[in-house]
Amino acid sequence: MTSTRLLKWTPLRRVRVVSEHNPSALVGLAERCCSLAPQPHHQAVTLDGIEGTLKGGPVSLRRSLQLGVRRWLLGAPAPCEAESDHLIWMRKRLFRAAEPLGAVTIHRLGFPSSELLVTRRVRGALTLDDAVAAATPARRTHLFAELGREIGRMHALRFLHAELYPRNVLATEPCNEPGPGFGRSLIWLGTAGGGPTAWRRGNLRRVEDDLGAWFSLAADWMRTEDTDALLLAYAASRRENGRPVASLPGLVSSIQRSRRRALARFERCPRDLGGAAFPIAGWDPDVGRLLRLWRRGAALAHPPVVSRPPVV
Numbered sequence: 001m002t003s004t005r006l007l008k009w010t011p012l013r014r015v016r017v018v019s020e021h022n023p024s025a026l027v028g029l030a031e032r033c034c035s036l037a038p039q040p041h042h043q044a045v046t047l048d049g050i051e052g053t054l055k056g057g058p059v060s061l062r063r064s065l066q067l068g069v070r071r072w073l074l075g076a077p078a079p080c081e082a083e084s085d086h087l088i089w090m091r092k093r094l095f096r097a098a099e100p101l102g103a104v105t106i107h108r109l110g111f112p113s114s115e116l117l118v119t120r121r122v123r124g125a126l127t128l129d130d131a132v133a134a135a136t137p138a139r140r141t142h143l144f145a146e147l148g149r150e151i152g153r154m155h156a157l158r159f160l161h162a163e164l165y166p167r168n169v170l171a172t173e174p175c176n177e178p179g180p181g182f183g184r185s186l187i188w189l190g191t192a193g194g195g196p197t198a199w200r201r202g203n204l205r206r207v208e209d210d211l212g213a214w215f216s217l218a219a220d221w222m223r224t225e226d227t228d229a230l231l232l233a234y235a236a237s238r239r240e241n242g243r244p245v246a247s248l249p250g251l252v253s254s255i256q257r258s259r260r261r262a263l264a265r266f267e268r269c270p271r272d273l274g275g276a277a278f279p280i281a282g283w284d285p286d287v288g289r290l291l292r293l294w295r296r297g298a299a300l301a302h303p304p305v306v307s308r309p310p311v312v
Contacts, residue, residue: 044121045118050101050120051120052101052118052119052120052121053118053119053121054116054117054118055080055116055117055118055119056080056114056115056116056117057114057115057116058113058114059112059113059114059115064111064112064113065111067079067111067112068110068111068112071112072110078103078105078112078115079115079192079193080103080104080105080115080116080117080192081103081105081115082191082192082195083100083103083117083190083191083192084100084102084103084117085195086159086191086192086194086195087099087100087119087188087191088100089159089195089196090154090159090180090188090191091180091181092180093157094180094181094182095150095153095154095180095184095188096175096180096181096184096185096186096187096188097180097181097187097188097189097191098119098120098122098170098187098188098189099119099120100117100118100119101118101119101120102117102118103115103116103117103118104116104117104118119189122170122172122187124172124173125170125171125172125187126170126171126172127166127167127169127170127171128143128147128166128169128170128171128186129166129218129221131143131170131171132144132171132221132226133221137225140223140225140226141225141226141229142185143171143185143186144222144226144227144229144230144233145229145230145232145233146184146185146186146233147169147186147230147233148229148230148231148232148233148234148235148236148237149233149234149236149237150184150186150188150237151164151210151211151214151234151237152233152234152235152236152237152238152241153237153241155207155210155238155243156237156238156241156242156243157196157241158196158197159194159195159196159197160194160195160196160197160206160207160209160210161188161190161191161194161210162191162193162194162195162209162210162213163190163191163192163193163213164210164211164213164214165190165213165214165217166214166217166218167189167190167274168188168189168190169186169187169188169189170186170187170189171185171186171187172185172187173185194210208251208254208255208257208258209258209261211234211255211258212254212255212256212257212258212259212260212261212262213259213262215255215259215283216259216262216263216266216279217273217276217279219259219279219280219283220277220279220280224285224286224289227285228285228289228290228293231248231251231252231285231290232290232293232294234251235248235251235294248287248290248291248294249287249291252285252287252290256284259283263279263281266278266279
């Protein structure tokens with residue numbers, strides 16, 4: 001089980017470690033971070049002989065005040081702790097999510113001043129946009145069908161990703177090791193802002209925000225057949241998991257509205273684009289084509305992957 005350990009607690013500083021494995025593996029890292037110089041956003045580290053990727057660094061003053069108030073009023077965990085919990089939640093439900101090795105939060109005067117998340121490094125993984133650029137047409141279709149099925153299953157379980165951008169989905173060769181994600185090619189990252197939503201909302205009103213965020217950046221490089229594979233697999237997965245979409249035209253309309261909101265956020269804060277060009281303004285998939293493919297059973301052409309190896 002995940003355990004929490006206070007490494008240091010003084011009137012000015014508190015170091016908190018959350019680890020799925022052994023908290024002592026993060027002790028040295030946390031103590032080195034007590035005198036933080038600015039850390040890079042991503043850095044390769046080795047913890048207890050395990051290769052990992054460190055994400056995080058110092059928290060800005062404004063962000064620190066926001067997180068401190070949220071923790072006092074709502075009991076909300078720090079983002080790195082929340083992301084670690086969400087990745088564990090996904091892995092327990094057989095998503096192929098990054099394995100968290102631990103999270104570290106450093107508080108000063110009750111406000112988080114720095115936070116770190118360490119996940120197990122995956123060799124040979126590419127972001128999904130880079131992976132599909134070098135893939136064959138059949139491989140592209142398989143990747144987007146898997147993406148749609150996994151997002152549909154995620155939403156059927158009332159889990160909101162909230163950071164569903166191409167940089168937060170990695171692609172590798174299909175996993176051949178028994179355990180979470182067997183047979184799957186996609187690895188999920190970046191879930192601090194989302195999580196299980198059933199306790200907050202009794203319905204799925206926000207799920208279109210995930211797909212709107214995805215298409216806000218991915219519509220520039222996705223082909224028509226990629227969009228078809230993703231949306232048809234998403235609708236099929238929602239139906240198979242007992243939470244069908246009301247209609248494909250309604251789904252596309254809700255994604256378009258959410259995408260427009262995402263583009264408005266990029267206009268207000270271009271820094272969120274990470275240096276990328278501003279996305280195309282229009283995105284209008286052929287709903288009639290989607291309906292024809294759906295009626296012909298095109299979504300069934302890509303069956304879901306299995307969750308465990310065959311029994312011999």
